[in-house]
Amino acid sequence: MKGFGTFNTPNHAASDSYVRVVLGPVRGLPVLLPAAGECLAEELLPRLDALLLTGSRSNVWPRHYDGPPHAEGTPEDHARDATTLPLIRAAVAAGLPLLAICRGMQELNVALGGTLDQRIQDLPGRMDHSTPSDQPYAPVRTAKAHLVRVDRGGFLASLLPAGWDAGPCGASIAVNSLHNQGIARLAPGLVAEAWAPDGTIEAVRVGGALGFALGVQWHPEYDWERDPNSRAIFEAFGRAVAAAAGRRQQGAAPVGIRAAEAALLPQAAE
Ligand SMILES: N[C@@H](CCC(=O)NCCCC(=O)O)C(=O)O
Numbered sequence: 001m002k003g004f005g006t007f008n009t010p011n012h013a014a015s016d017s018y019v020r021v022v023l024g025p026v027r028g029l030p031v032l033l034p035a036a037g038e039c040l041a042e043e044l045l046p047r048l049d050a051l052l053l054t055g056s057r058s059n060v061w062p063r064h065y066d067g068p069p070h071a072e073g074t075p076e077d078h079a080r081d082a083t084t085l086p087l088i089r090a091a092v093a094a095g096l097p098l099l100a101i102c103r104g105m106q107e108l109n110v111a112l113g114g115t116l117d118q119r120i121q122d123l124p125g126r127m128d129h130s131t132p133s134d135q136p137y138a139p140v141r142t143a144k145a146h147l148v149r150v151d152r153g154g155f156l157a158s159l160l161p162a163g164w165d166a167g168p169c170g171a172s173i174a175v176n177s178l179h180n181q182g183i184a185r186l187a188p189g190l191v192a193e194a195w196a197p198d199g200t201i202e203a204v205r206v207g208g209a210l211g212f213a214l215g216v217q218w219h220p221e222y223d224w225e226r227d228p229n230s231r232a233i234f235e236a237f238g239r240a241v242a243a244a245a246g247r248r249q250q251g252a253a254p255v256g257i258r259a260a261e262a263a264l265l266p267q268a269a270e
Helices: 016-023 039-043 078-094 103-111 155-159 228-249 257-264
Strands: 002-004 009-011 051-053 098-101 144-150 172-176 190-195 201-206 213-216
Touching: 039 078, 051 078, 051 103, 078 098, 078 103, 098 103, 098 228, 103 201, 103 213, 144 201, 155 190, 155 201, 155 213, 155 228, 190 213, 213 228
Parallel strands: 051 098, 098 213
Antiparallel strands: 002 009, 144 172, 144 190, 190 201, 201 213
16 A cells, blocks of 8 residues: 555555566466455455565564564554465465565565564664665665575575586575564464575475465566566566466365365364
8 A cells, every 4th residue: 555646645566677577578468466465365366367566665663573663754554464475374374375575575474474573674683675765766765785695405496597506605695675564473384485684584494385475675677677587586477476376276175274274273273
């Protein structure tokens, strides 16, 4: 939910970069979901082939992870939280392909029971991962900001182009950085797959997921046209979307709902 125009009129919106990347390397048809609450999980999810959770300057309401209130003026989006958190749990339980970007990765962590640090730049030994929101020059705002070390044996590494780790940076890739918040306690069922030099978790996968279920703290949608690592993430997501679409068109239920739910959300199996 974003305010537009003179009267800050509430609108449901997503950046053009997400639409372009879905139409491009994902080779999908983007459907923008309104922040309409939990009903989307029940009514709409069965009609979708995959879920891409976008970034946003707003932040997950701390009540969702028993965190302290945000500092005055920190942007929040309760309508989005009320929509995405149940949607994520339903998508993970259904084995729907899921790609979570920046705020999306933070929502994934909270939805599955994890917590967030609200200003990691204020924590001892941590970098400032934010980019000034008033930075008017897009190439600066979206530029590579630091390296992340990627687990060579992980799911993310399996998506990257051959030789991604053969350069002078070894098993590290360069990423942009536009966030103040980060994962504090990793949710049960999530597996960390990449880390910034200060230890900030930069990528996670849903452990035990039956398909593509990845979160990244950076924004590969900003540079997929020139960065083969960014493009490879979306192309792999696109292959998962196509497979899910094929299953849905054949009338098959999303993979392993009950099996995934029992594995990932133990309380749901009780
Ligand atoms: N607000 C959170 C998440 C940051 C985030 O998603 N940034 C993206 C900003 C650009 C956009 O609107 O896509 C945090 O600060 O950690």
